[in-house]
Amino acid sequence: MTVALAGNPNVGKSTLFNALTGRSQHTGNWPGKTVERATGEFRTHDRTVHIVDLPGTYSLAAQSPEEIIARDYIVEEQPDVIITIVDATHLERNLNLALQVLELTDRVVMALNFMDEVRRDGLRIDTEALADALGVPVIPIVATRREGVEALVTAVVEVADGSRATIPLSVDYGLTVDRHAVTIEESLRQAGLRGRTRYLAIKLLEDDPEMAAAFKTGLVPSSYVESGDAQGQEVSAEDLHAVLADAIRLRESTHPDAKVEIVRRRYELADDLAHDVVHRERHKEGDFTERLDRIVTHKVWAWPTMLVVLGGMIWVTVSSAEIGEEWLSVALLWFVERVGQLLAYADAPWWVQDSLVEGVLFGTATVIAVMLPPMVILFTLFNLLQDIGFVPRVAFNLDRIMRALGSQGKHILVLTMSLGCTVTGVLSSRVIENEKDRLLAIITSPLVVCSGRLGAATGLAIVLFPGRAVPVMLSLVLLSLAMTLLATFVLSRTVFRREPSGFVMELPPYRMPQWRTVIRRTLIDQVGHVLGRAVLFAAPASGIIWALGHIPVGAALEATAIGRLVAWLGPLGVPLGLTGEMLTALLFTLPAKEIVVPSLAITHGLQSTLAETSQTALAGIAQSWSPLVSYAFMVFFMLYLPCLVTMWAIWKETRSIRWLAMSLAVPLAVATAVTVLVYQGGRLLGFS
Numbered sequence: 001m002t003v004a005l006a007g008n009p010n011v012g013k014s015t016l017f018n019a020l021t022g023r024s025q026h027t028g029n030w031p032g033k034t035v036e037r038a039t040g041e042f043r044t045h046d047r048t049v050h051i052v053d054l055p056g057t058y059s060l061a062a063q064s065p066e067e068i069i070a071r072d073y074i075v076e077e078q079p080d081v082i083i084t085i086v087d088a089t090h091l092e093r094n095l096n097l098a099l100q101v102l103e104l105t106d107r108v109v110m111a112l113n114f115m116d117e118v119r120r121d122g123l124r125i126d127t128e129a130l131a132d133a134l135g136v137p138v139i140p141i142v143a144t145r146r147e148g149v150e151a152l153v154t155a156v157v158e159v160a161d162g163s164r165a166t167i168p169l170s171v172d173y174g175l176t177v178d179r180h181a182v183t184i185e186e187s188l189r190q191a192g193l194r195g196r197t198r199y200l201a202i203k204l205l206e207d208d209p210e211m212a213a214a215f216k217t218g219l220v221p222s223s224y225v226e227s228g229d230a231q232g233q234e235v236s237a238e239d240l241h242a243v244l245a246d247a248i249r250l251r252e253s254t255h256p257d258a259k260v261e262i263v264r265r266r267y268e269l270a271d272d273l274a275h276d277v278v279h280r281e282r283h284k285e286g287d288f289t290e291r292l293d294r295i296v297t298h299k300v301w302a303w304p305t306m307l308v309v310l311g312g313m314i315w316v317t318v319s320s321a322e323i324g325e326e327w328l329s330v331a332l333l334w335f336v337e338r339v340g341q342l343l344a345y346a347d348a349p350w351w352v353q354d355s356l357v358e359g360v361l362f363g364t365a366t367v368i369a370v371m372l373p374p375m376v377i378l379f380t381l382f383n384l385l386q387d388i389g390f391v392p393r394v395a396f397n398l399d400r401i402m403r404a405l406g407s408q409g410k411h412i413l414v415l416t417m418s419l420g421c422t423v424t425g426v427l428s429s430r431v432i433e434n435e436k437d438r439l440l441a442i443i444t445s446p447l448v449v450c451s452g453r454l455g456a457a458t459g460l461a462i463v464l465f466p467g468r469a470v471p472v473m474l475s476l477v478l479l480s481l482a483m484t485l486l487a488t489f490v491l492s493r494t495v496f497r498r499e500p501s502g503f504v505m506e507l508p509p510y511r512m513p514q515w516r517t518v519i520r521r522t523l524i525d526q527v528g529h530v531l532g533r534a535v536l537f538a539a540p541a542s543g544i545i546w547a548l549g550h551i552p553v554g555a556a557l558e559a560t561a562i563g564r565l566v567a568w569l570g571p572l573g574v575p576l577g578l579t580g581e582m583l584t585a586l587l588f589t590l591p592a593k594e595i596v597v598p599s600l601a602i603t604h605g606l607q608s609t610l611a612e613t614s615q616t617a618l619a620g621i622a623q624s625w626s627p628l629v630s631y632a633f634m635v636f637f638m639l640y641l642p643c644l645v646t647m648w649a650i651w652k653e654t655r656s657i658r659w660l661a662m663s664l665a666v667p668l669a670v671a672t673a674v675t676v677l678v679y680q681g682g683r684l685l686g687f688s
């Protein structure tokens with residue numbers, strides 16, 4: 001049994017999907033997160049239910065790529081039951097899509113989500129009256145708390161079984177449209193089409209773009225057509241063209257245009273229904289969202305507000321990460337030493353002992369001790385901001401600048417997703433229909449600071465700038481932001497010149513964060529991911545780097561593979577104030593940004609004694625670097641190249657060496673230019 005979740009954007013489809021399947025689809029409080037369909041399954045009433053999470057869509061006559069995914073699935077794959085999930089606090093607007101779904105199939109169950117907010121706002125919804133009017137089950141739910149989910153599943157199973165009959169409401173389009181629809185249905189039948197002729201007729205009169213295209217090409221989706229008539233007669237393309245021409249003539253013969261009438265009637269019905277079933281029980285208290293947004297999205301106050309939130313986020317991260325690091329590194333060092341003793345006791349050959357202890361274990365332990373604490377805290381904070389609804393406000397404010405800079409539309413949506421993770425950002429670029437816009441979004445997304453890089457950089461800043469990590473990080477984030485804007489400005493005026501396209505991100509109300517989701521996403525999805533990378537990437541990478549630093553055996557570091565690389569890269573770094581050791585370390589860091597610290601330690605030949613904790617070894621580096629050099633290094637680290645996973649994602653999305661090369665060249669060029677400016681400028685100002 002297959003069930004699909006259909007609904008407007010940001011109504012809780014993925015939340016319900018996760019609640020049912022236990023999976024973790026991306027959720028957050030802004031529209032447009034899900035861009036691909038996702039499938040999962042759960043068991044109920046002794047059967048397995050496959051459930052499909054779809055992108056949000058406002059209408060079945062949709063135009064944009066993610067909406068077409070939703071529409072095509074609903075129309076063509078014919079799931080056994082469609083759950084239309086609606087935001088009960090905006091019933092009239094949400095009913096419009098629901099009515100379109102009801103025209104398509106009778107196997108529908110409606111989930112009225114956000115019932116907690118309905119109650120909070122002092123509204124009452126007469127669900128029985130609504131169910132009677134719509135002719136399908138209507139189940140009130142609170143997806144975040146699983147409230148009503150059992151009842152919903154039961155209703156779905158009953159509708160699938162046919163044990164609960166549904167008689168979906170059909171919209172009354174008025175006499176004229178009805179008469180035209182009957183005429184068209186007649187010609188459809190004459191052309192040999194059986195099945196959903198009423199639906200087809202309305203869609204033709206409505207000037208549905210997909211339907212018109214299907215009739216033009218003569219390829220009407222088979223789901224509309226009942227398998228031919230007795231003679232197995234085929235539907236001819238000429239007949240379809242004739243029907244289409246007829247429909248256009250009929251549509252244009254009415255005043256106003258039949259299309260306008262159809263859309264209007266549907267809206268009116270949705271409005272009336274909502275009016276009949278939603279009752280206000282008490283006066284709504286002042287709108288919190290509206291009051292807060294007067295500051296957060298204010299033309300002037302928005303900027304200091306965002307700066308305070310960003311600064312606060314970094315401050316909390318830095319101060320709590322220091323505590324976490326202390327005890328983590330003590331514990332890990334103890335563990336590494338015990339392993340060392342054990343290997344010595346077992347009389348393992350020196351290179352096994354050293355590569356394991358000084359390479360693999362040291363590297364992994366440093367990643368866990370230095371990088372994990374700031375990442376955990378930052379992920380938690382960022383997930384909270386996502387759930388509350390602050391992230392789309394940042395996007396909204398930046399959009400003002402972006403428009404002035406020549407980018408527009410869904411670019412900002414992609415950059416918003418990139419704030420979490422560049423890979424998700426790159427994948428979400430699929431929502432952009434225009435190829436040039438899409439490439440621009442892909443190429444600029446590595447410049448946006450992803451939360452992973454921000455966490456790793458914070459770990460590094462704590463080591464390099466003890467006591468001053470907060471202002472350093474704040475300046476670096478602002479710098480990356482400025483570079484993202486600058487790159488957009490330059491690229492949209494040169495390589496990617498194109499016509500403007502309109503898109504306005506709708507701002508959702510602020511919501512209480514879902515602690516369970518936030519903690520689960522942080523600990524399991526993200527921290528688990530970082531730890532997994534520490535073991536999968538950092539451990540082998542540290543082992544390899546260690547080996548490269550010890551071949552040929554017994555040679556001084558300068559004569560080893562690492563030594564050569566250091567010497568070779570050295571001259572390149574001179575104008576940037578960076579040494580060969582730093583560039584070599586950054587090269588090794590490409591698989592995962594977290595391993596920057598152990599890479600630095602190894603290329604500096606610092607790991608050879610474990611008498612010191614990883615912290616003091618790193619403090620050694622910090623002391624040997626001047627503040628200007630440290631800052632230049634941080635600038636370069638923030639901007640230089642996306643991680644390998646992102647490169648892979650860009651390749652998969654563009655399938656073009658040229659665009660992949662460009663999305664690497666742009667950040668690398670930006671990083672080099674800015675670092676040179678910072679370093680040389682700093683020297684001119686008298687820093688060394």
Ligand SMILES: Nc1nc2c(ncn2[C@@H]2O[C@H](COP(=O)(O)OP(=O)(O)OP(=O)(O)O)[C@@H](O)[C@H]2O)c(=O)[nH]1
Nearest residue numbers: 009010011012013014015027028032033034056143
């Ligand atoms: N208060 C409350 N919040 C909810 C409820 N259901 C979902 N949310 C929140 O609403 C936001 C949107 O939920 P999603 O599941 O991401 O919505 P979606 O429909 O998948 O959104 P798109 O994929 O962007 O179309 C999230 O922040 C959820 O935590 C609910 O019943 N009550």
Ligand SMILES: [Mg+2]
Nearest residue numbers: 013014033034
């Ligand atoms: Mg979703």
